[in-house]
Amino acid sequence: MTSRAEPQENWEDRPPPSMAATELLRDLPVTARGVRTRASLVAAARTVFERAGYLDARLTDITKEANCSTGTFYTYFDNKEQIFAAVLDVAQEDMLHPGMGRVRDVDNPYAVLESSNRAYLTAFRRNAKLMGLLEQVSHIDPAFAKLRRDRAETFISRNARAIERLQAAGKADGSLDPLLASRALSAMVSRLAYSSFVSEEPGADGNPVPFEDVVKTATQVWANALGLEGDRG
Numbered sequence: 001m002t003s004r005a006e007p008q009e010n011w012e013d014r015p016p017p018s019m020a021a022t023e024l025l026r027d028l029p030v031t032a033r034g035v036r037t038r039a040s041l042v043a044a045a046r047t048v049f050e051r052a053g054y055l056d057a058r059l060t061d062i063t064k065e066a067n068c069s070t071g072t073f074y075t076y077f078d079n080k081e082q083i084f085a086a087v088l089d090v091a092q093e094d095m096l097h098p099g100m101g102r103v104r105d106v107d108n109p110y111a112v113l114e115s116s117n118r119a120y121l122t123a124f125r126r127n128a129k130l131m132g133l134l135e136q137v138s139h140i141d142p143a144f145a146k147l148r149r150d151r152a153e154t155f156i157s158r159n160a161r162a163i164e165r166l167q168a169a170g171k172a173d174g175s176l177d178p179l180l181a182s183r184a185l186s187a188m189v190s191r192l193a194y195s196s197f198v199s200e201e202p203g204a205d206g207n208p209v210p211f212e213d214v215v216k217t218a219t220q221v222w223a224n225a226l227g228l229e230g231d232r233g
Contacts, residue, residue, distance in 0.1 A: 016154040019095070019134075019147050020088035024081055038076045041066045042090055045083045050129035054084065054137050084137075091130055092151075094123055109166050109228045114219045121193055121215055128197040135194070156182045163226065173227040185225060189218045 029035050044066035048057045059080060063073050077083045124131060138145040159182035166172035195201045196214050203209040222228075 017147065017150045018089065019092045019144075019151050020085040021081070021143065021147065022085070022089070024085040025089060026076065026082070029076070034076075037068070037072065038086075041068065041073060041076060041083065042086045046087045046091065046130065049084065049087065049133050054133060055140070091127065094127060095131075109171050110219070110223050113222055113228065114215065117189060117219050117222070118215050120189070121197075121211070121218065124190075124193040125197045125211065131194065132198040135198070152186070156186050159186060166226070166228070171228060176226065181226065185222045188221060192218055 029038055041062065045057075045062045048061045048065050052058075052061065057080065059070065059073060062083065063070050066073075073083075077086070134148065138148055157179070160179040163172055163176070163178040163182055167174045167176070167178065192214060196209050200208065203213070
């Protein structure tokens with residue numbers, strides 16, 4: 001028998017690693033006005049990064065978008081790398097991961113999976129421009145690519161534990177390696193989301209794929225692969 005890949009331990013207690021290079025982040029301002037100004041710069045930077053891409057984004061574009069001076073920018077940030085880290089630090093809480101998360105309802109795992117994937121796909125669609133930006137930066141910045149992989153692996157490990165619970169309860173195919181299954185299925189859903197909401201690849205009829213079809217397909221493929229039981233609506 002082949003050995004199984006081991007999910008990370010203590011997956012429920014460990015927060016996911018930050019996608020931002022936290023060593024670049026300065027302390028937050030101590031005044032309310034400073035907090036507001038910094039937040040305005042971060043929001044402006046996200047707009048510019050999403051519009052122009054990371055490589056072509058300029059600090060002058062960010063200050064213009066924020067309606068502030070270059071001097072004000074340097075009060076809070078040293079360079080483009082720092083403000084990009086700040087953008088990610090703010091945005092990452094809205095970036096979910098496909099899968100089952102801390103699944104507890106083993107009586108109807110399909111419903112849990114559908115709900116979890118719907119939440120992920122909703123967040124992905126809402127942040128589609130940013131997700132496209134992250135893909136771009138991953139290809140040009142090895143350090144950022146590693147941060148992104150490490151964060152994804154934490155969520156993949158959580159999904160693997162959920163699969164293990166379902167296997168133990170007799171609700172999922174016990175012959176599957178839970179970690180490898182989680183990695184494969186998580187990648188499938190994330191790429192489907194990217195093609196649907198970032199690349200906006202059309203369906204077979206040449207039209208945009210309806211959101212509900214994306215949710216249904218992602219969930220059915222995941223559930224069929226695991227042999228999940230439960231009400232499929």
